[in-house]
Amino acid sequence: xxxxxxxxxxxxxxxxxxxxxxxxxxANPAVPVLIQxxxxxxEPRHAKWVRTLPLADYRAQVADCALFVxxxxxxxxxxxxxxxxxxxxxxxxxxxxxxxxxxQLATARHVGIRPGLHVAADAxxxxxRASALLGNAGQAPxxxxxxADPAFTxxxxxxxxxx
Numbered sequence: 001x002x003x004x005x006x007x008x009x010x011x012x013x014x015x016x017x018x019x020x021x022x023x024x025x026x027a028n029p030a031v032p033v034l035i036q037x038x039x040x041x042x043e044p045r046h047a048k049w050v051r052t053l054p055l056a057d058y059r060a061q062v063a064d065c066a067l068f069v070x071x072x073x074x075x076x077x078x079x080x081x082x083x084x085x086x087x088x089x090x091x092x093x094x095x096x097x098x099x100x101x102x103x104q105l106a107t108a109r110h111v112g113i114r115p116g117l118h119v120a121a122d123a124x125x126x127x128x129r130a131s132a133l134l135g136n137a138g139q140a141p142x143x144x145x146x147x148a149d150p151a152f153t154x155x156x157x158x159x160x161x162x163x
Contacts (some may be wrong), residue, residue: 069090
């Protein structure tokens with residue numbers, strides 16, 4: 001694909017994200033955009049879209065895209081890091097009925113300072129950052145370990161066995 005893959009996650013609709021990236025696709029018709037919209041009511045008119053993808057296909061889309069755009073969910077963040085892809089996130093807002101808490105704002109504050117993990121303030125900022133990140137080929141996030149440090153797990157094991 002080597003364009004943009006957009007995901008709202010698997011739990012809740014996120015029509016604000018979908019509408020913003022569909023508008024971006026209308027303004028940038030040369031860039032392929034695929035949006036996974038879940039249970040949302042906004043069906044894109046300018047971008048290709050699917051409701052859901054099997055996990056293997058989802059991971060393949062992330063691996064093949066130039067930019068991954070998503071909500072500030074930990075699953076999306078970890079998937080981007082594992083794939084070595086820059087991610088541009090728009091936090092869901094409780095006040096807009098997009099989630100039952102504003103925990104994604106807290107997530108955005110903590111992860112948005114890491115290289116390769118980008119947070120947009122609103123739909124306009126999301127569109128501007130998408131263009132900028134594609135123009136710069138977006139920096140990949142720093143890799144994370146897939147397993148805990150053996151010394152750390154040894155300390156936990158010793159604690160448990162001593163109890």
